[in-house]
Amino acid sequence: MQFNKFLVHKVSPNTQVLITDAGNWLAVSQSELKSIKERKLGLSLRKKLENKKIILTSKNKKALLHDYSQLYSHLTQGISLHIINPTMKCNHSCPYCYAEAPPVESKGSDMSIETAKKTIDFIWQSPRKNIVIEFQGGEPLANFPAMQFIIDYAAKKRPRKNIHWRVVSNLSLMDETIASYFKKNNVTDLCTSLDGPEKVHDKNRPLHGGSYKKVVYWLNALRSEFDFGRIGALCTVTKYSLHFAEEIVGEYLAQKLPDITPVPVRKIGRAKHNWDKIGYSPQQYISFWRETLNCCIQKTRAGKPISEQFSLMIARKLLGEKAPYHSCFSKPCGAALMQASYQPDGSIYTCDEGKAERLFKLGTVEQPYRKIFTSPNALNMLSLSSSLGLLCNECKWNPYCSFCPVMAHSSQGSPTPLLYNNADCTIRKAQFSLILKKLFSKDRAILQSWVN
Numbered sequence: 001m002q003f004n005k006f007l008v009h010k011v012s013p014n015t016q017v018l019i020t021d022a023g024n025w026l027a028v029s030q031s032e033l034k035s036i037k038e039r040k041l042g043l044s045l046r047k048k049l050e051n052k053k054i055i056l057t058s059k060n061k062k063a064l065l066h067d068y069s070q071l072y073s074h075l076t077q078g079i080s081l082h083i084i085n086p087t088m089k090c091n092h093s094c095p096y097c098y099a100e101a102p103p104v105e106s107k108g109s110d111m112s113i114e115t116a117k118k119t120i121d122f123i124w125q126s127p128r129k130n131i132v133i134e135f136q137g138g139e140p141l142a143n144f145p146a147m148q149f150i151i152d153y154a155a156k157k158r159p160r161k162n163i164h165w166r167v168v169s170n171l172s173l174m175d176e177t178i179a180s181y182f183k184k185n186n187v188t189d190l191c192t193s194l195d196g197p198e199k200v201h202d203k204n205r206p207l208h209g210g211s212y213k214k215v216v217y218w219l220n221a222l223r224s225e226f227d228f229g230r231i232g233a234l235c236t237v238t239k240y241s242l243h244f245a246e247e248i249v250g251e252y253l254a255q256k257l258p259d260i261t262p263v264p265v266r267k268i269g270r271a272k273h274n275w276d277k278i279g280y281s282p283q284q285y286i287s288f289w290r291e292t293l294n295c296c297i298q299k300t301r302a303g304k305p306i307s308e309q310f311s312l313m314i315a316r317k318l319l320g321e322k323a324p325y326h327s328c329f330s331k332p333c334g335a336a337l338m339q340a341s342y343q344p345d346g347s348i349y350t351c352d353e354g355k356a357e358r359l360f361k362l363g364t365v366e367q368p369y370r371k372i373f374t375s376p377n378a379l380n381m382l383s384l385s386s387s388l389g390l391l392c393n394e395c396k397w398n399p400y401c402s403f404c405p406v407m408a409h410s411s412q413g414s415p416t417p418l419l420y421n422n423a424d425c426t427i428r429k430a431q432f433s434l435i436l437k438k439l440f441s442k443d444r445a446i447l448q449s450w451v452n
Contacts, residue, residue: 001046002056004064007396008033009433011440018054022067023317023399026052027440071399074330074338079373081132081327081339082123083352084150086111087143088344092170094205095278096236098269098356101138109138111146111344118365119342120154124161125369134166136341136352141173143344151185165189171218172211179226190222194233194255196241196248203240204278219255235262237288238278245291253299253306261309262292264427268410269356282426289427290434297446307450314435315447317400327351331402333385336362336378348372350381353406359415360406381405384415391419397432 006018016033019025028036032045041049049055053064088109090101102109111119123131133154135147147167154163165187182188195204198212205211222228233255235241235248252260264285265271265278289310296308313329327334335351342348343355346365354360360381363372372378384405392398407424408417419425438447 004054004056006054007394009396009436011437015440017436018052019396019399020052020054021399022053022064022071023320024052024054024067025318026054071331074334075332077338078128079126079336079338079340080128080130081134081334082126083134083136083339083341084111084116084119085137085341085343085355086116086135086140086146086150088138089142090137090139090170091142091172092139092205092207092211094236094270095274096204096238096265096269096271098266098271098353099138100269100356104139104142109344110143111346113146113149115344115346115365116146116150117153118346120150120157122342122348122365122369124157126161128161130162130164132164132166134168136168139170139173140167141169141178144173144178148181151187155185166191168192170205170207170211170215172207172214174218174222179222179228183226183228188228189230189232190228191232191234192219193236194219194251194257195235195238196244197251200241200244200248204236204238216255219257223256231257232259233257233261235260236265237262237285238265239280239284240278242280242284242288245288246295249292249295249299249306253304258305259307259309259312260292260296262289264289264423266407266411266423268353268407272410282423282430285423285427286430289431293434297443300446300449305449310431311435311438311447312450314400314432315439316451318432318436318439319448319451328402328404329400331385331387331399332382333402333404335360335385335406336373336381340373350378351406353404357406357409359409390416395429397429400432401428 004020006020009017009019011017014030015027017025017027026048035041035045050057050060053060056064088099088101089104089106091104140147166189167187168191171192192215193205194215195201201212202210219231222231249260267275271278293308293311296306299306313326327338330338335354339351340348341352341355342365348362348364349355350360350362362375362377385402387393387398387402392403403417404424405415408422409415412418438444
């Protein structure tokens with residue numbers, strides 16, 4: 001018998017949680033913790049510790065290896081999410097746009113048909129048969145011809161790959177022709193932005209004539225007239241949003257959206273220049289997020305189910321369910337490992353956020369696939385976000401979390417974060433701590449229902 005490495009987190013005066021590097025955890029009493037520190041283990045305590053791999057024996061070492069292989073399964077599966085940006089132009093002028101999208105009337109910034117073809121040819125070099133191709137931008141519908149070419153060309157490619165198509169759009173340029181084409185070609189996974197009720201959404205996402213009415217119109221029309229079953233929405237939280245947590249949740253329920261993802265505005269792209277107007281401290285966001293979460297729990301308990309997505313992903317990790325296949329909730333993160341971003345000029349970046357920082361460029365679609373994803377830039381990204389050698393490695397939340405080198409570089413000037421002053425780190429610590437505490441409260445049943 002030997003002890004595995006573990007760190008201790010206090011949940012209540014008499015409940016401590018022991019957490020291992022593989023993400024296994026066990027709640028123990030104060031007296032049990034004392035016995036563990038003194039290495040005086042009774043049979044019952046020893047069995048509990050062995051079951052959670054906090055002590056290692058010949059009986060559980062294979063199980064621990066399995067836990068590690070699950071935790072790091074994304075290291076061996078290859079790029080699954082290919083994000084294509086048909087244009088960087090957009091008809092909105094959102095103050096937090098990390099892509100700093102130029103207006104639609106500007107010249108350039110569109111992907112040519114030739115580059116679109118080369119992009120699909122590059123993606124086809126992937127060893128994976130099952131992939132996701134996601135259109136982003138800018139506003140991808142501002143260059144619908146390139147999107148149409150990509151979808152049609154991919155349908156004719158051999159050998160055939162199983163493609164899950166996804167479109168991230170503000171929906172303001174949607175029309176019946178585009179909606180019919182998407183439906184006919186099985187492009188039915190749509191995601192849009194809804195920052196809350198009209199006064200909040202239009203403040204955050206300005207558009208001549210207002211953007212709220214357009215997004216709400218197409219949310220409902222795509223479901224009712226075109227039978228789109230899967231439409232998601234993201235909510236970006238600005239300083240203005242902070243006072244409207246309950247109203248934002250209410251808006252999502254009113255629009256029949258089953259979950260809400262309140263994304264903190266981050267100091268990158270246009271948000272960097274507008275920080276004094278739209279930014280806030282990590283503590284202010286944590287307060288907003290906690291209010292949003294509690295509102296979702298109350299609504300769910302009252303028979304109006306709506307889940308808060310950060311809580312859901314954290315609960316899945318803590319409850320030992322299959323880890324969410326999410327780039328930003330994996331360690332190392334999914335940049336250049338689970339996802340890559342393809343720009344209109346054919347350049348390739350580590351991830352969607354990475355396209356905002358030239359440091360994270362990997363190469364172009366003119367180069368071989370293998371060369372791009374075994375390049376020094378790609379491997380350095382994996383090394384950085386593994387958090388080995390950083391203070392992260394001694395953090396109790398380390399098995400469940402990773403930092404973002406892109407955001408660290410944008411906000412702090414280095415892809416290696418200054419953790420004591422890193423907003424993402426502060427927010428994640430608070431989120432993991434609160435969700436673990438809720439798993440010891442009456443709210444556990446609600447979180448479990450979201451997971452299920």
